[in-house]
Amino acid sequence: MTAPTRTTWDVPAAVVEANVRVLTLAAAASRTNSPSDALAFRLDEWLVTHPDAVKVDADPAWDHHIAEVERLNEEHRIAAEFNRIFPVGTPVIAYPGARPEDIPTTPRLITKTRSKAVVRCGSAVVWVEGHGAWICLTHIDIRTGGAS
Known part of the structure; x- marks a missing residue:
């Protein structure tokens, strides 16, 4: 059996990419010895999983x-x-x-x-x-x- 390609995934690529970022951040948070770095990695992880929390569009008003x-x-x-x-x-x-x-x-x-x-x-x-x-x-x- 061959590995699925990007075109045959059953979930959108953006979801997969977000999950990879979350797993990478979670792994980094678990490996660090610095409490402030661990907190920063967890915050980044939360921001990746909650994209609406950070808007980049300018407020029209x-x-x-x-x-x-x-x-x-x-x-x-x-x-x-x-x-x-x-x-x-x-x-x-x-x-x-x-x-x-x-x-x-x-x-x-x-x-x-x-x-x-x-x-x-x-x-x-x-x-x-x-x-x-x-x-x-x-x-x-x-x-x-x-x-x-």
């Missing part, structure tokens, strides 16, 4: 998460730069609803800042006098020249 973290970091940089240049009390024109380029009839407030810029709900914002909510820095124009 990871790219989105990294992009969101980068976006929030940029918002924090924008707020910090605004605070570095413009102190509390800086004269501004604020557009609470939308910018006039987007909606020409939007109200505009001739006012001044009453807080430092911070990041809230993912956007760099500031509070202004005469308005009860924060306003995104994208809806703030600095007033230059003239009396405040």
